[in-house]
Amino acid sequence: xxxxxxxxxxxxxxxxxxxxxxxxxxxxxxxxxxxxxxxxxxxxxxxxxxxxxxxxxxxxxxxxxxxxxxxxxxxxxxxxxxxxxxxxxxxxxxxxxxxxx
Numbered sequence: 001x002x003x004x005x006x007x008x009x010x011x012x013x014x015x016x017x018x019x020x021x022x023x024x025x026x027x028x029x030x031x032x033x034x035x036x037x038x039x040x041x042x043x044x045x046x047x048x049x050x051x052x053x054x055x056x057x058x059x060x061x062x063x064x065x066x067x068x069x070x071x072x073x074x075x076x077x078x079x080x081x082x083x084x085x086x087x088x089x090x091x092x093x094x095x096x097x098x099x100x101x
Contacts, residue, residue: 007095026052027097033060034090051077052097058082059089 005013005020010027011034013020019031029044033056042060045053058073063086074081082089 005098007091007098010094010098011091024052024097024101026050026056027094027101029053029056029060030090030094030097033063034094038064051079052100055079055093059086059093062086062089 010020010031014031014034019028023031025044025048029041032041032044038060041056045057045060054073054077058070058077058079059082061067061070061073062082071081082092084092
């Protein structure tokens, strides 16, 4: 994994063409979501089975407005359904995943 990125560094890396490598699938998907590449982000998490990817998957479906589907993925992730702003949720997920990796 990438050596201890901070949230600021992760956010700043969005200016680049490719994510910092290597990233865990959930972080890679969140990075692509941060670049408004929903399809690419979804393609990463849709075939992963871990809770981190389920959380990002929930965020992606919430972002697209598919709340029923997002609620399913929040349950799979063992997380409460988010009700704050999408940018705040993106930051919360990123901070949590970066701290864990």
